[in-house]
Amino acid sequence: MGRMDGIRNIVILTGAGISAESGLRTFRAEDGLWEDHRVEDVATPQAFRRDPELVQRFYDLRRENVLAALPNPAHDALARLDREWRGDLLIVTQNIDDLHERAGASRVLHMHGEALSAWCTACDARHRWTGTLLDRPPCPACGAAQLRPDIVWFGEMPYQMDRIFAALARADLFVSIGTSGAVYPAAGFVQQAASHGARTLELNLERSLGSSAFDETRLGPASELVPQWVDEVLG
Numbered sequence: 001m002g003r004m005d006g007i008r009n010i011v012i013l014t015g016a017g018i019s020a021e022s023g024l025r026t027f028r029a030e031d032g033l034w035e036d037h038r039v040e041d042v043a044t045p046q047a048f049r050r051d052p053e054l055v056q057r058f059y060d061l062r063r064e065n066v067l068a069a070l071p072n073p074a075h076d077a078l079a080r081l082d083r084e085w086r087g088d089l090l091i092v093t094q095n096i097d098d099l100h101e102r103a104g105a106s107r108v109l110h111m112h113g114e115a116l117s118a119w120c121t122a123c124d125a126r127h128r129w130t131g132t133l134l135d136r137p138p139c140p141a142c143g144a145a146q147l148r149p150d151i152v153w154f155g156e157m158p159y160q161m162d163r164i165f166a167a168l169a170r171a172d173l174f175v176s177i178g179t180s181g182a183v184y185p186a187a188g189f190v191q192q193a194a195s196h197g198a199r200t201l202e203l204n205l206e207r208s209l210g211s212s213a214f215d216e217t218r219l220g221p222a223s224e225l226v227p228q229w230v231d232e233v234l235g
C-alpha cells in the first residue's frame with residue numbers, strides 16, 4: 001500500500017520559495033518590503049493612483065527580471081507531474097512569473113496575476129506583454145493608453161477564487177510549496193482542503209506560520225524536495 005493510494009485529485013499551491021531559487025525576489029511579509037520598496041508604495045491601487053510612474057517602473061523591472069529568469073528543478077518536476085498525472089491537477093501559484101509554464105506545465109492558475117500580462121482598464125482586454133508600460137503604450141485592442149500591470153494588488157480580489165475553492169473541495173491531496181502561510185486567502189487553503197477530507201503536505205524551506213495545519217511538513221529547498229516528492233508520486 002503506497003502513500004498515494006486513493007489519491008486522484010491534487011491541488012498544489014506554490015509561492016515565493018519556488019521562484020526564489022530562480023533568483024526572483026518577491027514580497028517579504030516579515031518586513032513588508034519588495035525589492036526595497038514598501039508594498040504600500042508599489043503594490044496597491046492607491047499607490048497606482050498616487051504615483052503611476054513609480055508603479056509602472058517597478059513592474060517594468062519585475063517583467064524584465066522574469067524574462068531573464070529560468071525555471072529550476074522544482075518547476076521542472078511539477079511540469080513532469082502535470083504531464084504524467086492522470087487525475088485532476090491544479091497548480092495554483094501566488095507567483096507572477098511564468099516559470100511553471102516555461103518548464104512545461106499547463107494546468108496553472110495565477111491567483112495574483114502575471115508579470116507578463118497587461119490589463120486595459122478602458123476595454124478590459126488582457127494582452128501578453130513583454131515590453132514596458134511606463135511609456136504609456138496604446139492598448140492593442142482599443143488604442144487607449146490605459147494599460148496597467150495585470151497584477152492583483154493588496155486590497156484587490158485574487159483571481160478565480162471560485163475555481164480554486166471548487167478544486168480544493170474535490171482534492172484528495174493538497175500540497176503547499178514555498179509559501180509563508182502569512183497571506184490570506186491562500187493561507188486558508190490547507191484548512192479548506194482538510195475540511196473536505198484531503199491529505200495535506202507542506203514542502204518549505206523552514207516551518208511556516210501554518211505548518212501545524214498540515215498532516216506532514218518536509219523542510220528543505222524546493223529544488224530538492226519537489227523532485228523527490230514527484231518521484232514518489234509517479235512511482
Ligand SMILES: [Zn+2]
Pocket residue numbers: 120121122123124125139140141142143144
Ligand atoms: Zn483596451
